[in-house]
Every structure is written in structure tokens, then in C-alpha cells.
Amino acid sequence: xxxxxxxxxxxYNDQTAQFLVDMASIQSLSCGEKKVVQRIKQEMxxxxxxxxxxxxxxxxxxxxxxGPVKIAFDAHIDTVDVGNRNLWEFDxxxxxxxxxxxxxxxxxxQEGGMASMITAARIIKExxxxxxxxxxxxxxxMEEDCDGLCWNYLIREEKIKPDFVVITEPTGCNIYxxxxxxxxxxxxxxxxxxxxxxxDRGINAIYKAAPIIxxxxxxxxxxxxxxxLGKGTVVVSNIKSNGPSLCAVPDFCSxxxxxxxxxxxxxxxxxxxxxxxxxxxxxxxxIHLPEYDNKSYTGIVYKMxxxxxxxxxxxxxxxxQKSIVTYKDLFNNNPKVDKWTFSTNGVTIRGVHGIPCIGFxxxxxxxxxxxxxxxxxxxxxxxxxxYAAFADKFKV
Numbered sequence: 001x002x003x004x005x006x007x008x009x010x011x012y013n014d015q016t017a018q019f020l021v022d023m024a025s026i027q028s029l030s031c032g033e034k035k036v037v038q039r040i041k042q043e044m045x046x047x048x049x050x051x052x053x054x055x056x057x058x059x060x061x062x063x064x065x066x067g068p069v070k071i072a073f074d075a076h077i078d079t080v081d082v083g084n085r086n087l088w089e090f091d092x093x094x095x096x097x098x099x100x101x102x103x104x105x106x107x108x109x110q111e112g113g114m115a116s117m118i119t120a121a122r123i124i125k126e127x128x129x130x131x132x133x134x135x136x137x138x139x140x141x142m143e144e145d146c147d148g149l150c151w152n153y154l155i156r157e158e159k160i161k162p163d164f165v166v167i168t169e170p171t172g173c174n175i176y177x178x179x180x181x182x183x184x185x186x187x188x189x190x191x192x193x194x195x196x197x198x199x200d201r202g203i204n205a206i207y208k209a210a211p212i213i214x215x216x217x218x219x220x221x222x223x224x225x226x227x228x229l230g231k232g233t234v235v236v237s238n239i240k241s242n243g244p245s246l247c248a249v250p251d252f253c254s255x256x257x258x259x260x261x262x263x264x265x266x267x268x269x270x271x272x273x274x275x276x277x278x279x280x281x282x283x284x285x286x287i288h289l290p291e292y293d294n295k296s297y298t299g300i301v302y303k304m305x306x307x308x309x310x311x312x313x314x315x316x317x318x319x320x321q322k323s324i325v326t327y328k329d330l331f332n333n334n335p336k337v338d339k340w341t342f343s344t345n346g347v348t349i350r351g352v353h354g355i356p357c358i359g360f361x362x363x364x365x366x367x368x369x370x371x372x373x374x375x376x377x378x379x380x381x382x383x384x385x386x387y388a389a390f391a392d393k394f395k396v
Contacts, residue, residue, distance in 0.1 A: 360386050
């Protein structure tokens, strides 16, 4: 069966690559994914899926089968913007194939996963695989803006709760089993405005920020390390201030932090560390976790605190072991089992809801958010074969 799966994955690979070209040619920034969702729906209809639904948030959900084992394959289909266009050697939204690669914004991060998922579904239908399963293929929205919000919606509102999830973010066709979590933290400080010619009459909110910033820099060096996931980090990512004018002592300052959380670190422990810096310096300030409240392309606002928990799967877990066996059986060698540096929808799938996850995706993590983004064409058939064969491991 593995030989037939690989044969079909290669047979359909030109079609898979062209579908990826089509998606990459459609601008699909977070909260603006409508057109690419319509293109995905068209591709799902050609399989055909047993059921296709676009939910109220804008996620597209294709279903095959109605068995007792529920498995989801997930690809977020929104992308980041292109940044400085002068760094691109081509139009970022001119998806094209050249030198064995599909080029364009989103090809690696992570519409390549969606392209391979749909072809895997085609093979599963053709070969009548995974008869014991209900298989969901989800094209999820707004991940680049707010990791995991889409899966909070799927689980809580659509009542879709799989037994296992395969996250198709780029892994270089390796198996990934976790990543650090993250959170965003804002510290706000107030002072007293006064004329800039007499600063001693005021209390400078920016000056209050200075020892806090120094303390955060020192904190970064002391954060704990996990053997698998690596070290926690914290960085000041933005500073804003305000006052009556540029000729005045500022009476407000905010410090924005990007905090990466390793195993054993939590929202509470991270906030306590920042509070300690304020206390040591005898500075009063407000520590705030921002809330995501942007409107989806369907017009829905579905709020979520900007806290994205750490997660990892133990290597002896069933889903990890089945993925390793799947890889060995298909490709006749041992996979690399690793982790992502960045964050994925796993923060809510596993981190909040406890659903076991693994990652396997076409493309390289280093291409995410980079100019001249690409996905190797041969990664597509490999991912396609893996998804189809993995689903078929769950038999009665």
C-alpha cells in the first residue's frame, strides 16, 4: 500500500504544485483570507470531500469518513505581509515554479501544507484508506495574527475535537513534537507632565522605564532551559510614550514585551518575574496581557488573550511513534524528530485543549516570513504521502 501511495503522490504532484501556485497568487493576509478559502473550496469539491463547510469565523473544514477515530490535518491559510518589496526578486503574489521550487508569499508558511493535505485526501478517497476514521482537513484563518484562535473556535463553537492533529507547518519533511509557548506583555507607567524647560517640575515616565528595561535584559539571561525545547527568552519589542508636546516631560510610557516560554514556565510565573523587577526598583506600573479582538473576514470578532501555552509530546507517545513508523515504512530511513523555533496552532490544540499533536510539513521553517519565500516541489509529494499513510495507520 505504501508503494501505491507514493506512486499516486508523485503522479499528482504537478497538480499539487499548481494548486500551491494558485494559492500563493492570492493575497491572503490575516483577516483577509476569503478569496483563498474560495479557491480551497473549489479544490476540495474536485476530490470530492464527503462534506465541506466554511464556519462563521471563516475556517474551511473538509471531512472524509465517519469512523470512530477522529484525525485532523491543519494548515493555516493566512500569511504575513511582504515587508520591504525591494528585498524580493519577484512579485510576492506571483506564484510560480522555477528550479524545482514553488515561489511566492505563503508557499512555505504555510499553504504548501494545505496543497499536500488536499492531494492526500484525494489519494485516501481513491484507495479507500482510513475506513476506521473521520478525517478533517482544516484551512484555518488568523493564525499569523493570533496563534490558535481558529482552533479555539473549531473546538468550542463547531464542537470539532479530534483525537489527534497533524500540524502541517513547515518542518523540512521532518517530524516535530512541540515548541515553546509565548505571550505578549505590556507594562504601562505614568508620570507627571511639565514644560521641557523645567523638567524638575515633572515626573518623566520614560525615565521610570529605564531601570525596568535594564532589569528585563538581565532577566533574559537567567531564564530556565528545557533540554528539548531550549531556553525561555524575553525581549523588549516596542516602547511608546506620550505627553502634551515634544517640549514637555512625558507623562506616559508603555513597554511591550515578547516572551517565549519554555517547559515549566507559565503565564503566572512570567508575570511574577516582571512584577519583581518593578518591586525591586520601587516603581508602580500596570502589567497587562493584551487581548486579540480583530474582526475576521466574515465580520466576526472572537476574542482571545495573547497567551499561547508551551507544548510538547513525549517521544514514546502513540502519535509520535505512529508518525515515526509511518515515515520509516514510506521512505525506508529514520526521520529527524525535532521542534519548531516559532509558534503554531498547537498552542491551543495541545496547550489549551490537550489534544495530541505532531508536526510534518513541506518547506523549511527558515523560509517563514522571509523575502523570496519558496517550497521545494519534491517536499509536496513527500508530505502528501505521509498524510495519507499516517491516516491509514489507524485501523480497527
